[in-house]
Amino acid sequence: xxxxxxxxxxxxxxxxxxxxxxxxxxxxxxxxxxxxxxxxxxxxxxxxxxxxxxxxxxxxxxxxxxxxxxxxxxxxxxxxxxxxxxxxxxxxxxxxxxxxxxxxxxxxxxxxxxxxxxxxxxxxxxxxxxxxxxxxxxxxxxxxxxxxxxxxxxxxxxxxxxxxxxxxxxxxxxxxxxxxxxxxxxxxxxxxxxxxxxxxxxxxxxxxxxxxxxxxxxxxxxxxxxxxxxxxxxxxxxxxxxxxxxxxxxxxxxxxxxxxxxxxxxxxxxxxxxxxxxxxxxxxxxxxxxxxxxxxxxxxxxxxxxxxxxxxxxxxxxxx
Amino acid sequence: xxxxxxxxxxxxxxxxxxxxxxxxxxxxxxxxxxxxxxxxxxxxxxxxxxxxxxxxxxxxxxxxxxxxxxxxxxxxxxxxxxxxxxxxxxxxxxxxxxxxxxxxxxxxxxxxxxxxxxxxxxxxxxxxxxxxxxxxxxxxxxxxxxxxxxxxxxxxxxxxxxxxxxxxxxxxxxxxxxxxxxxxxxxxxxxxxxxxxxx
Numbered sequence: 320x321x322x323x324x325x326x327x328x329x330x331x332x333x334x335x336x337x338x339x340x341x342x343x344x345x346x347x348x349x350x351x352x353x354x355x356x357x358x359x360x361x362x363x364x365x366x367x368x369x370x371x372x373x374x375x376x377x378x379x380x381x382x383x384x385x386x387x388x389x390x391x392x393x394x395x396x397x398x399x400x401x402x403x404x405x406x407x408x409x410x411x412x413x414x415x416x417x418x419x420x421x422x423x424x425x426x427x428x429x430x431x432x433x434x435x436x437x438x439x440x441x442x443x444x445x446x447x448x449x450x451x452x453x454x455x456x457x458x459x460x461x462x463x464x465x466x467x468x469x470x471x472x473x474x475x476x477x478x479x480x481x482x483x484x485x486x487x488x489x490x491x492x493x494x495x496x497x498x499x500x501x502x503x504x505x506x507x508x509x510x511x512x513x514x515x516x517x518x519x520x521x522x523x524x525x526x527x528x529x530x531x532x533x534x535x536x537x538x539x540x541x542x543x544x545x546x547x548x549x550x551x552x553x554x555x556x557x558x559x560x561x562x563x564x565x566x567x568x569x570x571x572x573x574x575x576x577x578x579x580x581x582x583x584x585x586x587x588x589x590x591x592x593x594x595x596x597x598x599x600x601x602x603x604x605x606x607x608x609x610x611x612x613x614x615x616x617x618x619x620x621x622x623x624x625x626x627x628x629x630x631x632x633x634x635x636x637x638x639x
Numbered sequence: 640x641x642x643x644x645x646x647x648x649x650x651x652x653x654x655x656x657x658x659x660x661x662x663x664x665x666x667x668x669x670x671x672x673x674x675x676x677x678x679x680x681x682x683x684x685x686x687x688x689x690x691x692x693x694x695x696x697x698x699x700x701x702x703x704x705x706x707x708x709x710x711x712x713x714x715x716x717x718x719x720x721x722x723x724x725x726x727x728x729x730x731x732x733x734x735x736x737x738x739x740x741x742x743x744x745x746x747x748x749x750x751x752x753x754x755x756x757x758x759x760x761x762x763x764x765x766x767x768x769x770x771x772x773x774x775x776x777x778x779x780x781x782x783x784x785x786x787x788x789x790x791x792x793x794x795x796x797x798x799x800x801x802x803x804x805x806x807x808x809x810x811x812x813x814x815x816x817x818x819x820x821x822x823x824x825x826x827x828x829x830x831x832x833x834x835x836x837x838x
Contacts, residue, residue: 551823558819562791562812566805576685579692581666588662595655597823601648610652621659632666633673633680 321479323472326391330464333384337461343373344459348452355445360438363445367431370452371424378421381414381460392472394479394495405498410511412467415626417460418512420451422519440541443526451522471497506567513560520553521593521622528615543608547600550615554593561590582636585625592618644713651706658699665692697740704744707789708751714758714782727751745797748789755786777825784818787811 347370354362385407393402410418427444430436463469475494478487501507527546531539568577577583596618599611629636668688672679679685705728712724727750735743759782762775790811798804821828 548823551819555816555819555823559812559816562808562815565808569805576680576689579665579669579689580680581669584662584666584669588659588666591655591659591662595652595659598648598652598655602645604645607645607649614652628666632670634669 321476323391323476326387326472329384329387330469333380333461333464336380337459340377340459340461341456344452344456347373348449348456351445351449351452355438355442355449358438363438363441364432367424367428370448371428374417374421374424377417377460378409381409381417384464385409388468388472392475394475394491394498396491396495399495403495403498405502407465407468407502408507408511410515412465413458413463414460414465415515416451416455416458419515419518419522420448420455422515423448423451423522426519427523439539440545443530443542444523447522447526500571504567504571506563506570510560510564510567513556513563517553517555517557517560518622518626520549520556521619524549524553524615525619528612528619531612532609532616546615550593550596550618554597557590557593561586577634580634580636581632582625582628582634585621585628585632589618589621589625592621647706647710647713651703651710654699654702654706658696658703661692661695661699701744704747704792707785708747710785711751711754711758714755714778723754727754741797745793748793748796752786752789752793755782755789758782759786773826773829776829777822780818780821780823780825782818783814784822787814787816787818790814 347366350366351363351370353359354366389404389406392405394405395402427448430444431441471494474490478490478494481487524546527542527549531542531546568583592614596611596614599607599614665688669679672684672688676682676684708724708727708731711727712720727747730750731743731747734746759779762779762782788811790807794804794807794811798807
């Protein structure tokens with residue numbers, strides 16, 4: 320008789336953490352907005368430190384949950400020499416937005432803490448972080464941890480307990496391949512985290528582009544330079560991350576038509592927008608600069624659209 | 640004042656925008672078709688859709704390859720460069736007429752990769768050096784980056800599904816990433832280099 324009871328009980332424990340996480344995240348969001356609006360430089364430093372620390376602790380809780388899964392969920396079968404254990408990546412399903420926000424907090428921390436950066440420079444970062452904190456309060460990783468994997472685990476448990484039946488054997492085989500080619504694929508541990516690093520950097524650049532678009536007098540060179548560096552750095556991670564996905568797609572979807580599928584399309588669209596932004600800045604003139612700000616903002620809109628596509632568009636990347 | 644260099648950049652941005660819109664259209668098209676038929680992706684129509692999209696993307700993709708080659712002139716800074724660029728384009732057209740699109744793209748991308756490496760060697764040997772050191776690093780980065788993209792298209796089009804596709808693909812990834820780092824953070828890389836080697 321196979322039982323994953325220890326996993327279930329720990330899952331319940333971290334679900335109890337969810338309301339606390341939501342309230343604290345909302346509190347941080349309000350604090351960022353209030354302190355940035357009231358121009359409280361020192362308070363922003365403190366809230367940046369505490370919020371980063373809180374998210375780091377939350378990340379450790381998630382990590383511990385994944386270790387629990389590794390220790391408690393296993394698959395034994397005749398074709399396996401040793402039981403197959405599962406260690407899910409830390410950036411899937413309900414943990415995506417959390418991971419994204421956590422990276423934003425980490426990257427913004429040195430900027431917000433440094434006394435070199437004046438309030439004008441850091442204000443836009445405070446607002447975008449607040450927006451993400453609100454989002455993560457509503458789509459938190461604790462209320463329903465890894466829902467798809469959880470349903471797979473419960474189905475695995477019942478399949479393992481009725482091992483002789485045909486559907487159970489086929490389910491166990493499917494689970495085995497899913498662990499091998501999805502959760503434990505080396506690409507899974509490179510491709511998504513690189514993309515999330517780029518997303519975090521692009522997110523931090525977005526409010527600067529918005530401000531540059533709506534500023535009527537000459538563009539703030541500090542904003543321009545800073546947002547450009549953020550996008551340029553993010554672009555390196557995005558390009559490398561997307562390219563790494565190519566051999567994975569060939570390997571994992573060899574029998575499926577994945578080229579021209581919606582998620583691939585919009586990801587390339589987003590990459591093209593950021594590439595266009597960087598090209599528009601090669602020979603900066605006044606009007607090309609303005610175009611680049613619009614392209615920068617549009618690129619971020621396409622990023623959000625790309626992320627959301629997974630949930631409402633069909634295709635090989637779909638969760639729908 | 641719009642000169643040759645600027646107009647190349649504007650054209651490139653415009654082609655990127657057209658391609659981006661095409662990808663957006665494709666996504667919504669699939670979404671709409673899937674609303675009408677939930678098994679659309681398993682149907683024969685889906686294969687037709689892929690063929691159609693490949694067809695629509697060909698023109699902007701070819702334009703991008705041409706722009707990539709034309710940009711070489713911008714980067715060359717020597718007299719015979721225009722002649723070399725025109726020769727590459729003319730021979731690519733010739734290859735298209737005689738052997739077809741795959742060979743044409745193969746010739747254009749491979750020759751532009753080789754030519755960019757030649758320009759890189761010229762740059763590093765000091766034949767074509769910008770006055771500022773960091774500009775030199777940036778220019779080298781840009782050449783490496785664009786040669787990486789040429790090689791990537793070479794891997795995807797003429798080498799598609801061959802045993803060489805993935806090895807050439809990884810070389811192009813290495814070039815693109817290195818090129819991006821040098822081209823966007825040339826000054827910073829130079830500082831790090833000086834710090835490490837106590838220059």
